[in-house]
Amino acid sequence: xxxxxxxxxxxxSKSHTFITPSPTLFANNSNNSNSINFPTSFAKKSRxxxxxxxxxxxxxxxxxxxxxxxxxxxxETFTVDVHRAENRPLNVPLIAPFTIAxxxxxxxxxxxxxxxxxxxxxxWGEAPILPFVTAEDQKTAMAKASEACAFLRRCPSxxxxxxxxxxxxxxxxxxxxxxxxxxxMAIIDAVANSIRVPLWRLFGGASNTITTDIxxxxxxxxxxxxxxxxxxxxxxxxxxxxVGKNLNADIEVLQAIRVSHPECQFILDANEGYNSEEAVExxxxxxxxxxxxxxxxxxxxRDDWDGLGYVSNIAREKYxxxxxxxxxxxxxxxxxxxxxxxxxxxxxxxxxxxGVIGALNLIEKAKAAGLDLMIGGMVETRLAMGFAGxxxxxxxxFRFIDLDTPLLLSEDPVHExxxxxxxxxxxxxxxxxxxxxxxxxxx
Numbered sequence: 088x089x090x091x092x093x094x095x096x097x098x099x100s101k102s103h104t105f106i107t108p109s110p111t112l113f114a115n116n117s118n119n120s121n122s123i124n125f126p127t128s129f130a131k132k133s134r135x136x137x138x139x140x141x142x143x144x145x146x147x148x149x150x151x152x153x154x155x156x157x158x159x160x161x162x163e164t165f166t167v168d169v170h171r172a173e174n175r176p177l178n179v180p181l182i183a184p185f186t187i188a189x190x191x192x193x194x195x196x197x198x199x200x201x202x203x204x205x206x207x208x209x210x211w212g213e214a215p216i217l218p219f220v221t222a223e224d225q226k227t228a229m230a231k232a233s234e235a236c237a238f239l240r241r242c243p244s245x246x247x248x249x250x251x252x253x254x255x256x257x258x259x260x261x262x263x264x265x266x267x268x269x270x271x272m273a274i275i276d277a278v279a280n281s282i283r284v285p286l287w288r289l290f291g292g293a294s295n296t297i298t299t300d301i302x303x304x305x306x307x308x309x310x311x312x313x314x315x316x317x318x319x320x321x322x323x324x325x326x327x328x329x330v331g332k333n334l335n336a337d338i339e340v341l342q343a344i345r346v347s348h349p350e351c352q353f354i355l356d357a358n359e360g361y362n363s364e365e366a367v368e369x370x371x372x373x374x375x376x377x378x379x380x381x382x383x384x385x386x387x388x389r390d391d392w393d394g395l396g397y398v399s400n401i402a403r404e405k406y407x408x409x410x411x412x413x414x415x416x417x418x419x420x421x422x423x424x425x426x427x428x429x430x431x432x433x434x435x436x437x438x439x440x441x442g443v444i445g446a447l448n449l450i451e452k453a454k455a456a457g458l459d460l461m462i463g464g465m466v467e468t469r470l471a472m473g474f475a476g477x478x479x480x481x482x483x484x485f486r487f488i489d490l491d492t493p494l495l496l497s498e499d500p501v502h503e504x505x506x507x508x509x510x511x512x513x514x515x516x517x518x519x520x521x522x523x524x525x526x527x528x529x530x
Contacts, residue, residue, distance in 0.1 A: 158275075158289050158447075162248035165278055171203040172236035172273075174229060175529040177213060177468065180497045185466060186305040188331030188360030190219040195466050195496065198228045198266065201526055202239065202273040210277025211523055213471035214269030215439040215464060220414070221265045231258055231266045239270075247278055251444055261417050264442050265465075271443040272474045272520075280519040286477035287514045293483025295514045297476055300325035300354060301491045305332050308343035315348035322509030325352040325381065327489055330369070331360015338372050345378060354487070356384040359414055363387050363394035370406050382409050382433065382461070382487055389414035396430040403432065411435050411461055411487070422449055426456035433487065435461040438475055446478070454484060461487035469493045469501040473522050476505060476512050500524055 177199040185192045200212035214228050215221065223231070235257050242253065251271060258267035279289050287295050301323045303314050315326060326344065330337040341353070357366065366386035373380065383402055387394040392415070399410040411433035412425050417440050425431050434453045436446050453460055462479045464472050472490050479485050490512070493499065504522025506513040515521050 157291070161278060161282075161289075162251070163246060165247045165282075166244050167247050167250050167274065167278065168205040168244040169202060169239040169242060169274075170205045170207075171201070172239040173202075173526075174198055174200045174232035174236055174269075175526070176225060176229065177470075177500065177524075177529060179468060179500060181466070181495055182497045183495075184304075185492075185495060186332075187329045187356070188305070188358040190217065192217065192466055195468065196225040197467065197471070198225065198232050198269060199470065199524055199529060200232060200236070200269050200273040201524070202236075202270075202277050204277050204281060206281060208277050208280040208519075209523070210273040210275065210280060211470055211520060212269040212271070212273030212276065212474075213468060214266045215467045215471050216265060217439070217465040220465060221439055222262045223265050228266050228269075231263050232269065235266065235270045239274075247274070250274065255442070255444070258442075261440070264417075264445070265439040267442040267445075268438040269471070272438070272471065275443060276474070276519045283518040285514060285516055285518060286474065286520055287481040290478050290481030291483065292481055294480045295516070297480050297485075297488050297490070297512050298324075298510050299488045299490045299512065300327045301494060301510065302327045302329065302356075302489070303340075303344070304329045306340070308336075308339045311340045312343040312347040315344040315351065319348045319351060322511075323351075324510065325354060327354040327356055327384075327491075329358065330355050331357030331386075334361070334365050334369065337369065341373065341378065342376065345376065353378065353380040354382040354384060354489070355380045355386075356413075357386045359385055359388045361386050363391070363397045366394075366398045367401050370402055370408060374406055379406065380408050382411055384411040384435065384461075385413040385415065386410065392424070392428070392430060396428055399429070399431050409433050409459065413437070413461075413463070416449070417441060418445075419448060419452055422452045422456065422458070426453070426458055431458070433459040433461050435463050435487075435489075436485075437463050437465065438471065438478075439465045439467075443474075443478075450482065450484065459486045460484055461489060463489040464492060466492045466495070468496065469499060469504050469522055470520070470524065473501070473504050473512075473514075473520055477514055477520065480512075480514055500528070 177197040179195040181193055197216050198214040202210045216223055216225050216228055238257055254270050279286050301318050303311050303326055386398045402408040402410050409432040412431040413435035416434050438446050462475055462485045464475055472493050476490050479488055501522045
């Protein structure tokens with residue numbers, strides 16, 4: 088009997104050829120194992136075709152030409168058949184409280200998702216929850232994730248694109264974007280596991296490494312200087328400073344960090360904390376210090392479009408500083424508005440704001456509009472942040488990469504996955520995400 092979750096098209100100029108692997112091709116993958124059992128009945132021709140796509144832990148972890156089975160093709164041709172779908176709380180304490188202009192966090196309270204296809208391939212997802220930034224709290228996210236999982240368990244086989252459309256209908260708009268992102272991650276990871284392709288290859292294969300900045304939250308000048316020295320020794324060249332709560336205190340922190348870490352690059356992130364005049368004043372004071380940030384992220388309230396444009400124009404023309412829209416950019420309409428009004432130079436893409444499919448759409452439109460791209464996240468484990476990292480590495484189109492929050496957690500619940508070497512993440516040549524959770528350890 089054919090395995091519906093592994094049926095897809097191989098297109099050529101003359102016809103459509105269907106390759107249907109045996110349902111026993113892939114061993115049960117509950118721990119994301121890379122061991123594969125090939126049935127002896129598997130046709131030589133099919134084996135040869137699939138050998139071009141397969142990866143293993145022994146394969147060289149270097150970027151190669153993008154695979155022919157791209158993500159857009161799989162959306163139309165890969166049929167998904169879900170066997171199990173579950174969600175559980177994912178709670179991880181932080182090393183220290185994480186304070187930004189709009190909120191304070193002491194523990195990650197996200198939602199983990201595990202989706203298993205009928206062939207045994209398992210995909211993992213994480214719905215990142217950040218109070219006052221995401222629309223959902225953990226209780227709401229758990230309820231909506233359970234609803235989505237119940238749908239997936241009873242859903243008939245659908246193409247990947249159709250299934251993701253159904254999920255978008257259950258988890259619509261910004262209201263449930265974080266949960267939608269987590270479910271999409273898990274489904275896409277399961278599909279990537281099925282065809283034995285790393286996510287970074289599935290998204291384009293531009294690279295298998297990225298280099299991230301690291302964030303210093305709102306803390307005292309002394310603590311900020313200590314963190315800056317620590318991160319500099321660990322190899323971080325770009326520091327992202329959370330500002331926007333108190334202008335004078337922000338300047339004191341910047342001065343302290345400049346003394347301890349004179350060679351670093353700065354990204355300022357106000358998280359909507361300033362009004363437009365305060366934002367310009369910060370840039371002027373930094374200019375007097377001889378400091379030019381490489382980026383000024385979300386200087387004003389998300390709905391203050393006039394203020395965003397005002398700050399962006401002065402930052403660009405007077406100080407040579409790019410401004411990024413983060414909280415202000417949560418839809419395609421926002422991208423068009425920013426581009427048409429020249430309201431910002433950079434769009435910050437976060438999966439938790441728009442979901443995976445939404446992010447891909449925003450990336451495409453922002454690039455077409457001539458906007459630069461940044462990729463970031465909420466406070467997440469290596470599950471969600473690893474998915475975003477795969478996306479960034481595979482696409483290779485991001486000017487700024489801000490995927491550091493797993494480094495701020497007191498423990499790492501994710502097994503295997505990408506390798507961390509200071510500011511550099513290296514994505515291995517293994518199928519799917521490459522990381523997984525011990526499901527039984529979650530409450």
